[in-house]
Amino acid sequence: MSDEPDGVPKLSVPVGMFEDIEDIKAQLARLTAVVAAHTGGAGAEPGKAPAEEEAETGEPVEEAEGEEEAQFPPFILLLDSTQYDDELRALIEWVEGVLVPGYLAEPSADARWCHLWVEHNVAIARLHAVWLAWQELTDPATCGYTGPSVWHRDHLDPALRELRSSSGPFAGCTKGDHQIAHRLPSLVPSAWSHGDGT
Incomplete structure (x- = not known):
């Protein structure tokens, strides 16, 4: 026997509606x-x-x-040297621990990557912005369940298109003669291993 009074229509709630409501609540809390x-x-x-x-x-x-x-959030290129070093260390850890293994395929002429990306200020600035967005948009408490999708669409994909394009900051990092003596590696090596001579 139902507790509903007679004459109340039975409503079918679409799957996912409650997640949408939770996303809206999280966005409202953030905006508030x-x-x-x-x-x-x-x-x-x-x-x-x-x-x-x-x-x-x-x-x-x-x-x-x-x-x-x-x-x-700080703009990394405007930080003083101590703060910059701390922020860059954290960024390197994220790029090498999350971005390189999870998102960077074999570099090519159409999708460049420089294993010495930390020597490119434009790359540092863009990757730092992507990392700040990742910190916010992967926390369900602040962005609900749609945050990772928004992060991919609005932050990661555009940044990688700019960084890896033939006119991006890694344009000189190809095999042969170029401006800053970088080479296009056959694999995507870690920036961590470059500093220790390997």
């Missing part, structure tokens, strides 16, 4: 946090930034106790 960070948090008057409130009242708007200032 972004809006709160830009508008001064929950205590601010809707539609007014803290600077506008200060101009109206003449008093500085105090931040909520314990609330940290919003942190934005």
